[in-house]
Structure formats: structure tokens, C-alpha cells
Amino acid sequence: MGILLDENTAAIVQGMTGRIGSIQAKWMLEYGTNIVAGVTPGKGGEEVHGLPVYDDVYKAVEEKGANASVIFVPAAFIREAVLEAIDAGLKLVVAVTEHVPVHDVLKMKTAAEQKGTWLLGPNTPGVITPGVGKLGIMPGNMFTKGRIGIISRSGTLSYEVAGLLNEIGLGQSTLAGVGGDPVVGTRMINLLKEFEADPGTDAVIIVGEIGGSSEEEAAGFIKTMNKPVVAYIAGRTAPSGRRMGHAGAIISKDGQVGTVQSKEEALKEAGALLAEKPADVPGLIKKHL
Amino acid sequence: MGILLDENTAAIVQGMTGRIGSIQAKWMLEYGTNIVAGVTPGKGGEEVHGLPVYDDVYKAVEEKGANASVIFVPAAFIREAVLEAIDAGLKLVVAVTEHVPVHDVLKMKTAAEQKGTWLLGPNTPGVITPGVGKLGIMPGNMFTKGRIGIISRSGTLSYEVAGLLNEIGLGQSTLAGVGGDPVVGTRMINLLKEFEADPGTDAVIIVGEIGGSSEEEAAGFIKTMNKPVVAYIAGRTAPSGRRMGHAGAIISKDGQVGTVQSKEEALKEAGALLAEKPADVPGLIKKHL
Amino acid sequence: MKLLEYQGKKLFEENGIPVPGGRVISGTDEALEAASSVGTEVALKVQVPVGGRGKAGGIKLAAADKVMEEAEKLLAMEIKGFSVDKLLIEEKIEAEQELYLGVVVDTDSGNVILLFSPTGGVDIEQVAAESPDQVFRLTVDPFAIPPRYRLRYLIRQGGFQGKILEKLTGIAENLLQLAFKRDLLIAEINPLMILADGRVLAGDAKVEVDDNALFRQQFEGKFWEEQDELEKEAREIGVTYVKLDGNIGVIASGAGLAMTTMDLLEEAGYRPANFLETGGGITEDLLYHSFKLVCKNKGVHSVIINLYGGVNPIEKGAKGVVRAMGEMTDPPVVVAKALGNKQEECWEVFKSGGVAVVTEVGTEAAVKELLDLLDKK
């Protein structure tokens, strides 16, 4: 089981003919992911890793029954790539590309909402359901199959959390990165709902960080959840008004919005278990399973 | 009774501050039409014929409960005027203006369909429900109150038909001009449905002309109607490939589309009564009432 | 307003749709220089606002240094009633494949439609009739040009992929944008040519601009106009006029009314000399000029006038008619039916000028009155 990506996923790689798209496609295939085709406008008829490349997403749907996509095209082209994937009826779209103009993200997000498409990113490590497949750039060997769901705004930090879980024998059902940008497609709260409903998930970890209000928003749903939720929020020592790498990781100048404190308060109030540091996460999970 | 325009109509005049809008508003008021305000962007706060002028249609809805509009603005501005009227939730919009670019008409038509708005025109004489009011440029004294509905693509020709009805004592429930352009908002078939449902109408006259396929389309509904329909189609001697005044009145060069013959065949097959000339109309109606 | 091929191609070129190299000329003396600037082998194409010029012999191939003779012949031609004023001299193109691409306002459905077919160079209606599976259509939301991926999808149906698909998609996108931006009723490329070297070029251009949009669209140069002198004059007066071949002039305030009047004349065995629709802007001058115009058509012995006064001041119009008649040494027989605001005043004016006035509602009465008067003569 797990969420978003499962045994029924048939994925395409948009931008598979590019350098990064090609390498990542190889790694995803090696991990066992069901990649069925690549899509690059103007490259239809080529082959990469023995897979056909089509000019358009619709054809991958027609020919291969594609229902998901992971996208590696440059920022200048990702808006069209995402909108096409949504328009073609894919259920899951993973936008790995970073440095995407926010006006483009607004369009992608709006289209995804209107069509009911899962849109991870932009600027996401992607999604992995250990043992099933991965659509994204996370190293597959850092995850093990299990029953803990992870929702993250930060790629490498979530790998660390998965690694800590592995050490005490807790594998993961699915890890989904929402993306590090200030505006992203699917928000934490929607993934929480999926995990709550997923019979393959026993508990959920939120790996959050300063900036934005997605953790606060998620708290609204945590109140109603039956499964335990553990949250770790990075950035308690980050200065306000400075952007910490991610375009999204910034505390407003007056220091009242998007702080670790405001997020932790909301989460705690909703019944989530707060980890002060990543190393506390596995213990908290184990205790409440 | 009658259709579109009745005792509950509270109309605005968009473009009432202009020369033609002002004169026509006066005549509509003199006819007894319930005109509640004028709307001209940039002229808010003025008065015309003792009625307030607002900058926007929304205000006329808020302040006066407006639910209909008749529009006299120049062709360059009518798209925005119509779209605003539709957006503001008016139920009936009468676009008298002629020479409107067809790409603008497509937008107006699409918006009206999406919102379920009656859009007469562009290039329509408007709508009159004798004894109740008129929104348009037809001379009020050429119509009498009664139970015959008229749908027309042509202004003056429909006045003549009304005049002939008056002579034998048959008044009109409502006359609605769909507009003479090749693309218009509300099509004949939709008005036919209203007349069929209107308890104040006993029979319907279609005053058609060459070009387009609205009469053929209307025939599809006439088959199912209980009320008698009489149709007169002008233009049997018009040469093909030449535009007869109206942008809409043109027979395609090969002479196979939009001819009087194709329309009459469709109408006859549907059970409509065909008048060879306007003077035959009253007799046919009387015979089948 | 129809654009000639070379004018349409200029629009294409300005909007990212590639066209063959070419020059337009108006006289034989320009032909040699134009041709040699274009290439060693050229095509000479007459510029007329009708289709079928190829079959009519309006397109010739020649070596660039031997164009003079061909140019002279072509410039002397008349194609379907249109004299040839201009030639387009183009590089000679050999297409590997000829396609069809068009954007049209479909007035019946009230949509803009993008049409594409891998079978071009022939009448698209014919292709649609004989091989409907070879014509691909996309209905366009008038508020938004479809995204490029939708166009790519459409073109791909025609059996293209890879680079050539991208090129065709780009051309389709540019053509759609052009049609929206410039208020085009028709923008057709037939054939759209694929060359052996991978180039894609518009082989022809059929472009029609919405006359109603000319207030916001400027086009360089002079476009094709109706060639009939009377119809040109009507355009200047501000009325719609179509020349016909009968002897009875028709003036009516409304297209439907005018057509009905014509129909009734024909039914009675007479033929109208014209269609004239005044529109809603009647003035004394407008009817003065309209009446004179109608009488200029040879053989007009009588005129029937059919007016309604709603927006129109018919009494003023009557003055214009009477003034025009007064200036004529031998005015035609005139019957007028005019109803509406100030009808009595209008009737008086007409009568004062010797016009027979009909006060009944039905146009038949006016036609009958006219025929009676003609019988008496």
C-alpha cells in the first residue's frame, strides 16, 4: 500500500531525454519503478533506456496507460509540462525542477486543484513507496519498506529522518515531499488525509520548517486523526527576514508569521507529538504506535 | 405574460448618456418600460431623464434590483458592457449595437451560455412585450397586446408582420429579435421553447431569412411543439455569395447552405406552416389557432 | 475584407509563419529585377481575391531571366471577372508533402475552429467529404488560445512526430494567435508545404479580416475592394448595395424588408435592379445619395421605397428622395411605403415630389401600386 505511488502506478518521465532526466530515469528504473515512457516535445520516436519517447503526454496515456509523471524539464518549460500532464488526466505529477517562477506555480497549482490532480512540488525530492517505486531524486537505498508515512518540505532532512527510523526497524509506507517553494501544488493537509485513510500506514511524520502556514493548516486536520502524528520543525535559530535556501523558508520580518514556535503551538494543540530534534522522532513514534 | 420581458423586469440602459442611448431611453420610458437606471463608466453621479447613472452594472443591481439591460454603447465597447451585465447576474441583455467584431460576439455568446443569460443580439431591434414595455428600438405604436409570439432575425420586416397581425385583430405577446449578425447570443430555438411554455402565447411566428442554420435548428424543436408555428423566410431571390445587408444574410457560394429552400424544407418537415409572403402570415395563424 | 495572397503572407511572416521568398510587382518592367532577387527558378502567381486561379492558368513557373513574357501574359489576364493588377514572384518550391492548416470562425456553431489535415493542396471541403478521418478539428475557447500541448496533440493525429511535429505545432500556434490578434474570419494555409530540407512554408495565404474590427485593426497597404463602381459608391455613402440585373430599384430600411420587397417583385414577374439597405442611420443626404445611386444602374425605370421609422427619421429621408428626383430631367416612377414615427409628415413630403404613397402595412400593396403605375405608362 502507501499513498500516491503504488502497484498501479504507470509513470512517464517528462524531460527523459535531458541529462538529469536520463540519469534519474535510470535510477528510478533500477529501483524497480514502473516507468513506461518518456515525453519530450520534438523528440518523439527516440528511445531512452529501451523506453519510447513521445512528443506529448496524451500519447503515453493512449499507448501505455500512463497515470503519473515525474518532471525534470528546465524551469522555463515546466509550466507547460505540468499543465499538459494535468490536462492529459494523470493522477500524480511530481515536479522536481527548482527555481520555478511563482506566477507559473500559481497556474500549475490552480490547474491541479481544478482537475483534482496530486501535484508534488515544484522543488520536491519527489515521492517514494519503498519496495514499489520512486518518482524523484531521493536515494532509494535510504528507505526501507514499512508502515510509517512521511510528509516533508525538505529533501535531505527527510532522508535523515528515514535513516533514523530504519535504525530502529521502522520502515516507511510512503515519503512524499511537498516541495520547498513558498507556493506548491498539493499541501501537507491533503497528504495527511491520504495517510490517515491508508491501511498500510500506522503513523505519520511531518518534517516541517520555518515559513508559510502549511504546518498550521495541517494541524486543523490532525485534530480529527486517529493515527499518531509526530512533527519536527527545522529552523528555530534562523534569523527572521532572511531566506534560508528554499524560497519558502523565511520568517517574516516582524517574526510573527511562520516561526517554529507558531507551528509547534498549532501542532501541539492539535495533538501532534513534537520532536525537538530529528533523533527524537523514532522514539516518539515507537512510543505511540 | 409574454417571454423575457414582463412585469418583473427592472431594466438599465447601458450607454444612456450617449445621444442614441438617451433618445431611446426616453422612448422606452414613454412606452411605459420599467427603466431603473443608466450605466456609463466614468459618468457615475449624473442623471438622465431623472434616472441615476451609475459607473457599473453591479451598482444598479445593488441599488435598484436591476435584472435586465439594453445596450447602446459603440461597437468598440460593447463586449465589455455585455460581459459586465452577464457577470452582474442580469437575466436579460439586449445588445442593439451593430457592426460588432465577431470575435467579440463569440466571447459574449460564450459568457451568456455559461451563465444562462438571455442575450439578444448584437444587431437586434430588441424585445417588446406590448403593454408591458420594450427594450430596443422598435416603434412601440406598431405593436398591440395579444397572444402571438414573434421571433425575428430582421427588425423592420417583423414590424410589418406585427402590423399585418394588428389588422386582423391579433395582438402580440412578445416580439424578440435574435439579431441580424452571423453569430448571435440566444438562438431561435431557445426562444421557441420559451414561447411554447408561455401561457400568454397561443402561436409563434418565425420571421427568418437566408443564411446560417438557425431556422433549421429551430425545426428540430418545432416537431415537439403543441402550439402552431408559422414561418416566413425572406430572400428567395437573393443571389448566392453576396451579403444582403446583414452580415448574416448570405448564401454560401455553392448555394447549398442557408437557402430559403433548405430552411423551408426543414420547417415544413417539422410541421411548421410556411408563408410565401408576409401577407399570408395572419391568415395561416388565424386558421390554426 | 479579403487579403490578397501577398498581403496575407506578409501578415504570416510578421507573425512567425515562414513563407517562401518573394516579391510583388505591378508591372512587367519590375519582373526581371524582382525575379532575379528571388532565385533562379521562380513561380509567378496572379493576385486575385478568388480561389481556383491555378486551374485558370494564373500560376506559371519560369527561369528568373525569362519572366518578362510570362509576367506580361499574366498581367493581361482576367480571372473569374477580376483583372490582374499584381503578380507575386516567389522562389520555386518543391514540396515533399502538402498539408492544410486553417483557422476559421464557424458562424453556425459560433466557434473558432482550428482545422488541420495532412492532405492539403486541394479543397478542404472535398477532403472532409471524402476522407473525414484525414481532417482534424479543435474548437477554440474564444477567451483563451489553447495551450501548445493541445495543438501538438491535434497535429500529431496527422501522423507527425519529432522535429517536424514541433515546427507544425509552432505554426499552428502562431496562426491561431494571429487570427485572434488581428480579428481574422479566415486564416488558411493551403498548402502548408514540407520541403525535402525540413523547412515548412506557407504555400498560399487565404486571409479575411472582419470588417467590423477595422476600428481597432490597421493593415498596411490597400486591400482588395469590391470592383463594381456602384458598390464602391454605396460603401462611401454608408449603405449596403448589391447590383442585380433588373429594372426596378429597391430602397428599404432593413435587409429582411429589402429581400421581401425583392421577392415580391420577382413573384409578380419583375426583376429588382438592386438590393439597397439603408441601415439605421437615415438622413436626408443618405437617401438623396442612395436614390441617385439606385438610378445610376442602367435600365432602372422605377423605384420602390420601403421604410420604417423607429430609429430612422423617415420624413427627412423623404426630403432627400424628393430633392434627388427634382434634380433629374426624367425621374423614374417612384412608389413609397413608409410607416412609423412622423409617417404623415413623411407622406406629405413624398407626395409633394410626385411619389406615389402607399399607407397600408403590407409591402404587397406597394408592389401592386408600382405595377399598376407601370401598366398605365
Next chain:
Amino acid sequence: MKLLEYQGKKLFEENGIPVPGGRVISGTDEALEAASSVGTEVALKVQVPVGGRGKAGGIKLAAADKVMEEAEKLLAMEIKGFSVDKLLIEEKIEAEQELYLGVVVDTDSGNVILLFSPTGGVDIEQVAAESPDQVFRLTVDPFAIPPRYRLRYLIRQGGFQGKILEKLTGIAENLLQLAFKRDLLIAEINPLMILADGRVLAGDAKVEVDDNALFRQQFEGKFWEEQDELEKEAREIGVTYVKLDGNIGVIASGAGLAMTTMDLLEEAGYRPANFLETGGGITEDLLYHSFKLVCKNKGVHSVIINLYGGVNPIEKGAKGVVRAMGEMTDPPVVVAKALGNKQEECWEVFKSGGVAVVTEVGTEAAVKELLDLLDKK
């Protein structure tokens, strides 16, 4: 990228938003000529990328022939840490009413929002808090700028009608179009001034461009940049760097990981000297330069490196670090945790350069190792 007032006003002017007449100067010697070209009474405004310059004394009024002294004083100022390089000299405006108009990307809701208030010239957040009924909002569909009538409706809520309403509506429309066309995150006019003569002018311009959109947006001139030298250098290297005031350098492949590392250092009672996030483009050179950069910050006695190899070739990064250390006479204490593809190879490289390698998963282990090493020193 934040634009200075004069740059934002230039954008406004180019896009149909009227601004006061003005000239920008960089030195006192230009002041007199600039001022006299502008008017007899002028305003001198320091150009700094922060708000609140008025209260800080950064805006002065003067007669045009007496601007030299004021200009000299202003150009010598420092406002909230920013030295004043440029002055905008503008015609002196007396507003009858000051409004607020802004277009902002609201990242939380994921919408573009148009904000309007008849109460401008003050902090809009404050107006929103104190008089919420005086702030009018319109959420904008990212695919389509709202039609003018929707904007008119919004502005009308502020109590305007007639001509002035049309003017304000036009400015709102132009501002929205500008924000969409130019990928702006913020486009604020505060105050938007209504003058006694009916003119409407943008009194200030707060404009921020989306850095991510600079591949498709060109802006004339040089815009404001981070003034810290190390942060400038980081931008050139291609990493994100924020200077802090501690002694332990931080290098991490990921923002969340970097922040966590910082948090753990602080918890242990130490202070990070910086935030440095490598992004997904690690190369040997990138880490070589990053390491040198981190060590340039005064007082850095140790560095903690925290990497994951998914996209990133961490073994190459390690080589860069070791190379940089090799070039230093007195390299800092360095602890590295690096996991993922080729982790063993990476560890070997680090060890060869004298870096203490932590192979456990948790960042705490690396922090602990560093503190142990520091204790030993």
C-alpha cells in the same frame, strides 16, 4: 529582487501608471541641474531598499535652487544599514487624498491579490488591522487578469465615482497587467495620490521581481543587491549563504538539513557562523569555493559538513573540501557526515584530508564529534 523607488517608477511610467516628474542623481554635483529641470519646489528622496526612510529623515523638501546642501546631507546618510548611493529628485506634490493600491503574490493562499484602500500613505497592514472595512481585496485567477469592470467594482467600494473612478480603475488594471507581464512578487503604490487638479500619481513604488523569472525578464540598469560581500560571493558560486555571528561554519546539502544542523549547534551552546546550502548541483569546485567562503567569515574555528548523495556526487564534493583545506596554512577543525551514493569513497577522500568523518545517520552524531574535537583542542 527588489527595485529601488526610481526603478519601480520607471516601470510604472512605461506601463501607463502616471508618476511625478523626476530625475535620479548619484552625486551632489548633479543635484542643481536635475532639480531645476524638475520644478521650482522639489522633494529629495533617498533610494534605499527598505521602508521607513521618511521617518529616518530620508525625504526632504527644498527650493530647486537650494538643493545642493540637502543633497549632500542625504547622500552621506545611512538608513537601516544601507548607505545612500542615489537620490530621486521629484516635483513637489500636494495630494488631496492618499490611497493604497497593491498587487501581491500571497504565497500562503497561493493567489495573486489586488489590494485597494482609500486610506493610503500609511502601513497597509495597520489599516487592515484597525479599519478592515477600508481595505478591499480581489483574488485574481492566475490564468486571466480580471476584466476592467471587476476592477471598477472593487475601486468603487472605496467611495469613488465618475472620472476619478475611471482613472483609478485604469491604474489598477495597468498595475495588474504589469505584475503579470513582468513576474512581480509585489507591486505596491503607497501612496497613490489624488491631486487637486484631478491628476492621479504614484507617490512611491515598491516593486519586487521574482528572481526565478529573470531568465525571461530583462530589467534595465543595476538593481539593488545584497550588500554583504560574502553573500555576493555566494551568489556567484551558486550557493545560498546567510552570514551569522558564530564561530562554526555550516555546509549542508539542503536547507532543512542546514537549519537542523544550526539548531543542534545552538542547542549545544554553540553558535553557527553561517547558513550555507549547496543545492543540487554539487561539484568539486562548488564545495572548494563554498569551503573557502565559509572560512572567510571572521572567527570561524571549525566547520561542520552535512551531505546527502542523491543527485549530488558527494565524493567529488569531498575532494573540493580537501583541496581547499590543503591550501590553508591553518585549516579549521572539520567534521563531515556524508551519506548516500558512493559514501565510502567520499569518506576516504575526507579522511585523506584530515577531516573527521561521521558515518551515523543522525546529525547529532556529527555535532557531538565536532564538540568533542573542539574540547580536545
